Amino acid sequence: MRASILRILMAWIWLSAAGAKWGQTLDMAEVIAGYRILPPELVPLLAVVLPPLELILGLTLLVGFLVESSLLLSGLLFTIFAAAIGQGMWRGIDINCGCFSLESTANGFTWAHLVLNLVLAALAFWLLKTGERGMLAADNVLWREQETVAEVDEGG
Amino acid sequence: MSWADRILGAAFLLALAASLGFWHHSRQPQPLPLRRPYLLQPRVEFSAEEAHHLWKAGSLLVDTRSPEEFGEAHAEGAWNLQPDAHLPPDLLRLLKGKGMLVIYAQAELGPAKTLSRRLRHAGLTNVGVMKGGFKAWNEGGFPVR
Numbered sequence: 001m002r003a004s005i006l007r008i009l010m011a012w013i014w015l016s017a018a019g020a021k022w023g024q025t026l027d028m029a030e031v032i033a034g035y036r037i038l039p040p041e042l043v044p045l046l047a048v049v050l051p052p053l054e055l056i057l058g059l060t061l062l063v064g065f066l067v068e069s070s071l072l073l074s075g076l077l078f079t080i081f082a083a084a085i086g087q088g089m090w091r092g093i094d095i096n097c098g099c100f101s102l103e104s105t106a107n108g109f110t111w112a113h114l115v116l117n118l119v120l121a122a123l124a125f126w127l128l129k130t131g132e133r134g135m136l137a138a139d140n141v142l143w144r145e146q147e148t149v150a151e152v153d154e155g156g
Numbered sequence: 157m158s159w160a161d162r163i164l165g166a167a168f169l170l171a172l173a174a175s176l177g178f179w180h181h182s183r184q185p186q187p188l189p190l191r192r193p194y195l196l197q198p199r200v201e202f203s204a205e206e207a208h209h210l211w212k213a214g215s216l217l218v219d220t221r222s223p224e225e226f227g228e229a230h231a232e233g234a235w236n237l238q239p240d241a242h243l244p245p246d247l248l249r250l251l252k253g254k255g256m257l258v259i260y261a262q263a264e265l266g267p268a269k270t271l272s273r274r275l276r277h278a279g280l281t282n283v284g285v286m287k288g289g290f291k292a293w294n295e296g297g298f299p300v301r
Contacts, residue, residue: 025181025188026273033196040193047188048181053173060169068157069165128162143157 004134006123007061010074013120014058020100021051031098035084036091053077064137068128075124082117085109185242188277197276200284201265204292207258211298215256220267221290231260231290232299239270248278260286260293 021028029047032038038046057077060070085097089109097113133139157165181187188194202210211217217234219226226236251257257275261267268285275283286293294300 023180023184025184026277027270029188029194030197030273033194036196040195043194044188044190044192047194048177048190049174050177052176052180053170056169056173056176066165066169068162069169072162073166073169131157 003132011061018054034095071128078121204296207286216254218259239267260289263291
């Protein structure tokens with residue numbers, strides 16, 4: 001139950017983030033460039049790939065498909081986002097973080113953005129470590145047979 | 157699930173996201189050129205008063221509001237261009253020769269900045285946005301049609 005709630009909460013966060021960025025590649029590129037981390041050649045590529053990645057992670061976590069891979073990617077992404085926000089705060093960069101909105105009127109980074117990403121990263125890695133998928137996960141059906149065989153092998 | 161399976165699954169999800177992203181991008185009417193480096197654009201913002209001075213000196217005001225809002229009232233001499241408007245080369249050439257382009261929305265900056273980015277990315281450098289938008293222009297008592 002606990003795993004289901006956390007998985008669906010994370011799915012909702014990814015879907016909200018993807019919805020705010022979908023189809024706005026230019027605004028997305030501006031936000032990414034604003035972090036002043038990536039070389040300009042990579043900015044358009046990331047602007048194109050990041051929103052669908054968030055969408056796919058949202059959907060896979062929602063339906064419980066490839067949960068562990070999704071949690072692994074989610075944990076890595078949240079960690080990278082936290083590091084990017086942290087360096088932006090350290091350098092005093094005043095841009096929109098691009099987390100849930102690409103509105104150019106949004107004000108800089110806040111500690112809340114940093115803490116939220118760190119908490120989400122910790123949750124993703126913790127869920128991955130426990131191996132819990134929760135109820136209503138497609139993986140429970142898809143992997144059941146293989147897991148049963150593995151358990152029998154280990155037992156035998 | 158082993159770590160190898162998890163990593164393989166993650167690679168599959170990444171590949172799926174990249175495919176979806178590039179497919180969706182290719183269907184955009186004016187996609188962002190992927191091979192052109194994206195440089196952070198300078199912030200150029202004017203107050204309504206500064207915009208009025210520029211307008212008197214021959215610069216062009218660009219209104220990003222809906223045609224209905226534009227029809228009701230707009231800054232005198234302004235052109236109506238939506239944030240997602242098609243930007244053919246002829247129009248870009250025309251805009252290039254118009255002095256400073258001062259783009260505005262109703263009161264917010266978002267739509268004006270979106271059009272400003274698109275114009276800058278299309279190669280124009282004479283682009284800025286008006287803070288406070290049409291509301292500030294109107295309240296400042298500047299010419300309205």
